[in-house]
Amino acid sequence: MFTEVVESVVSMSDTDLRDRLRANELARRALDAEAAVLVSVVDQRGLYSKIDGHRTMAAFLRAEWNCSTSEAAMWRSLGRCVNQLDGVGNAWIAGRFGRIQARKIADARGNPRVRDLLGAFVAVFVDQAEILDSADFTKLVDQTVNRLDTDGAHDTRDHAIDNRDAHVSALGDGVVISAWGGDPVTATELERILEQFADAEDAIDVAARKQQWGNNAPLHELARTAAQRRHDAIVAIFRAAVASDESGQAAALVLNIVCDATTWAEISDAGGLATDTNLAGQPVDPFTGATRPNDLLDELMTDPTTLLDRRCETDTGIPVHPHDVLRAALSGHVRRVVVDAAGTVIDMGRRSRLYTGSARDAAKLLTTRCQHPGCSTPTRWSQIDHADEWVTDHGETNQKNSRIECGPHNRAKTRQQWRTRTAVNAHTYTIRKDGTIMLPAGARTPEFAEPDEIPDPDNTIPMDTIDAIWNNITRHIQLADPYQLTLATGH
Structure with missing residues (x-):
């Protein structure tokens, strides 16, 4: 049977092959959405305990689908998502987005601190799941959850900073360098430093190739791969730090x-760098001077689409x-x-x-x-x-x-x-x-x-x-x- 499928696919034209690939994806999305509904109904009825003596929903799914515990938890979360958030199931079964986007919405619903506030933003999520690519949609949902759950976001940040760590270890014939935690600003700074040193290593290889091959240099490979140059760049960073006899300075x-602008106004206000009222005592945006709601949550709940501008x-x-x-x-x-x-x-x-x-x-x-x-x-x-x-x-x-x-x-x-x-x-x-x-x-x-x-x-x-x-x-x-x-x- 599979051989027949392979032969059928191989014989397709490029256009038919692409159309079949897209059709399969749409069919899979419809089946996935239906599976989430089935899991939700089974869970609500407690059917897992009535058949074959399963004690939990996870055990039922592991037995029926031969899946892992984590996958069973994912499907249970998806089932609750389509059951409790209006519009997600309709868009999913229509093929407007896939399981990745549905899982991201379900993960947001799984946060108990924002669950009751999420309903106002579901319509925005559904629309943007169709428009944005997967990475941008993930970022949109994460940033929305962080804005609604400021305490949780703050705790996560503090935990990453307080538990930052790094190691340089000799492993066999090589070295392993690892670091964890810190803040995104420092992380981005380190990325840029590594890029600069890697670019310097690249320039060395390009110059050597030019000297060896002259005008025919572009026809030949560089002496080191990009991965090797990144490794040597890290070594160069360490050695440069020792040679300069300085450390901890911003690059x-x-x-x-x-x-x-609105977020910057809130940051300035929270830091005591700008007034938050006008002469009449009305709350204003310290960046623009325009009257604004007293609370970010009030503004977002009034018009959830404003989160797209944040x-x-x-x-x-x-x-x-x-x-x-x-x-x-x-x-x-x-x-x-x-x-x-x-x-x-x-x-x-x-x-x-x-x-x-x-x-x-x-x-x-x-x-x-x-x-x-x-x-x-x-x-x-x-x-x-x-x-x-x-x-x-x-x-x-x-x-x-x-x-x-x-x-x-x-x-x-x-x-x-x-x-x-x-x-x-x-x-x-x-x-x-x-x-x-x-x-x-x-x-x-x-x-x-x-x-x-x-x-x-x-x-x-x-x-x-x-x-x-x-x-x-x-x-x-x-x-x-x-x-x-x-x-x-x-x-």
């Missing part, structure tokens, strides 16, 4: 903490506790970049074709990786392009029209004549030459504010011009401040 590198994280997407943001702001230089604010100009309109200066920095802070579907290349290794093309669509060079893509996808976009459009849900989609949208299985066609205008395929930019643009906009900007607190708005 002279660019470190961004992205924070929305950010408090490193530029790599790691959530940062407000206390660490305040510490970074007080210990280092603060550079404000606020969209549409007069303090720093980032909206360059059509005065410039290239993203440079503050426009370039701000554009790269609104996302953590290449925005091409499925790509995980970090933003710091990616390039900035226009969502609406400069030539064909008269796209402006501003933060709203920016699109972050890695070099290969940026060039492929032009060669394949892909386009990008931003829908009313504020998410940007990639559109193929034939007009079809790159969407995951089960995702509905997004709604666009303006009708689609197919550009002239002959009106393209020469590749040598594009390469010159990429070389210009990917230049590294080095600053000498230990920290930069960057405030930005947007999703």
Whole structure:
């Protein structure tokens, strides 16, 4: 039987193979949603104790499905999730998202401190589970839970800091270096330090290859692999620390903490750095001066969609506790970049074709990786392009029209004549030459504010011009401040 399936699949065309893969995923999602309902009903009826003498629901599932205890617990959690949170089951069985997203919502429901507050945010979760990729959706749910469960988030942070540890051990013929705990700001700093030293090791190999092979150097491999260079970079870090006879000093590198204006206002207020009332005694936002609710929870419960505008994280997407943001702001230089604010100009309109200066920095802070579907290349290794093309669509060079893509996808976009459009849900989609949208299985066609205008395929930019643009906009900007607190708005 399986051989027949293999033969059938192998004989499929590329298009049929892809369609079958997506159809299987949709069928699996429907079956998974049904399984969650079955588990919920079995659990409610206590059926596990009536059949074969099982004492617990976990034992029943282990016997019926031959699954592990952890998997049984997962399905029980999913069953309670679809039973208690309206809308999750409907979207799941319709194929709008898969088990990974359903599990994340179920995990949030499993937190007893936020369970009663979660109902207001379920509709947002269901919509965003379809729109966002898995990593971004996970971050959205985690940050929402942390905002609703401030005491729990604070305890987790304190536990990580209080129990931080590190080891360097000789193991066999090699070495094992491990570290745990601390705070996200320090963790990001260490990542950047390692990247800098790894880049230095890479430069050594590139120079040696150039000296050995001359103009034919690109045809030959580097002497060390990327993994070997990272290992040697750590050794170089340790040796550099001993040679400098210094320790514990903040690294002279660019470190961004992205924070929305409302959260920054709350951080400033909590730290006693700004007034929280106006002359009339009314509660106001200390950042904008606008009247606001007395409590963050009141604001979020009034309009749960406001959580989509909230950010408090490193530029790599790691959530940062407000206390660490305040510490970074007080210990280092603060550079404000606020969209549409007069303090720093980032909206360059059509005065410039290239993203440079503050426009370039701000554009790269609104996302953590290449925005091409499925790509995980970090933003710091990616390039900035226009969502609406400069030539064909008269796209402006501003933060709203920016699109972050890695070099290969940026060039492929032009060669394949892909386009990008931003829908009313504020998410940007990639559109193929034939007009079809790159969407995951089960995702509905997004709604666009303006009708689609197919550009002239002959009106393209020469590749040598594009390469010159990429070389210009990917230049590294080095600053000498230990920290930069960057405030930005947007999703």
